[in-house]
Amino acid sequence: LPTRPVDRDKAEAELSLNVKKATSPDETAPKQKHVRKCIVYTWDYHSSQSIWASLRVQPILGDEVQTFKALILVHKVLQEGHQIVLKEAQEQIGWFETCSRTVGGESARGYSTLIRAYVNFVLAKLRFHRHHPEFNGLFEYEEYISLKNIDNPDEGYETIVDLMELQDQIEQFQKLVFAHFRGSATNECRIASLVPLVKESYGIYKFLTSMLRAMHRRTDAMDALEPLRARYNHQHHNLRKFYYECANLKFLTSLINVPKLNHDPPNLFDSPDA
């Protein structure tokens, strides 16, 4: 299937090792090299089944750090893996729910609340993708447009509302992650979960900006768009604050560029090149 020079048997054997290492019990970020192998695998073979199978085989759920790392791994593979992963993940909802259920109320290292919130977020993301299969995992606008092959934002009102809903979920979850930082620790493992959240929220933000601008260009009923504008502006300020806090986390800025938003939200009545 892939045009790359690959060896399927070797890939399968390595994959389960990569899943195992990405979800090791050390309270660190999942190593990117292992996460990357999982992502590349889904593109090579247009499948994520072996990843889910490996996650079930590993004794992950007995340990809160391992469970949390598994969720980070899965989130990244959903974002950057082949489109099929978003579809196949719909059959794994039971596994996510088990993650939530297995962690007790009180846990030694304080991950249980985070795990339940992460599961809630990923399930919301999966619901979104089920209703809007034309989006990729990172909400990349260019790919959406090339897929749809048209630029017709009028049909987008409901999509925009759903996207804003998801953006609010990210906002809730990231706040919880910050609230669970521990003064003494490096918090590396918790910070690692912010990486995919920064990327996803920015993808959604850019998408919303483009869609809303296009709608403003086309419609005569500016009043009808007022609620969307208000909510967009509100989310802009939240995001700006989120990115500002992320920019102060040295570990995070060594991994990705954190976007910097202007103080004021962009004017949706302007065309982007104005």
Place this chain on the structure above:
Amino acid sequence: MSSLQNMSKSAMRVGKNYIKGYTDVQVKVRDATSNDPWGPSGQQMNELAQLSYNQNDFIEIMEILDKRLNDKGKNWRHVFKSLTLLDYLLHAGSENCVIYFRDNIYVVKTLKEFQYVDEYGKDQGANVRQKAKDITNLLQDEARLREERRSRAHMRERMTGGSND
């Protein structure tokens, strides 16, 4: 790294090339993307770009390039130099290079979070991340890539066929 160490390393590479049965073309790619702290030279890259117009040589080049791009953090130079070479091939190599990496863009795209901090605490992954970003953007911008390939070909024509002017 001292030059003596480099010498013994390149001697090792010669031995490995022989034992593993790499072809001449593959040895050229391995040399261009080695762990030596210099290169790849313009001459090396140009030669490989020309070779990529031959179908057999193209496949051999891609085999090694793929291995190098997927190498581990410690060998960040392999990855970095492979991206350098890839960038050159996209501009001056055969159309097959473009098609191949558009199909396999995720190999490059997923290097945008490449990490390696060396024993002195220096973030050697930063260069890889930046180059992976640049090449991803180029691959996704069909019009720009077309234009850059055209102007490169035009320039080469003028430089090699200059006597006709």
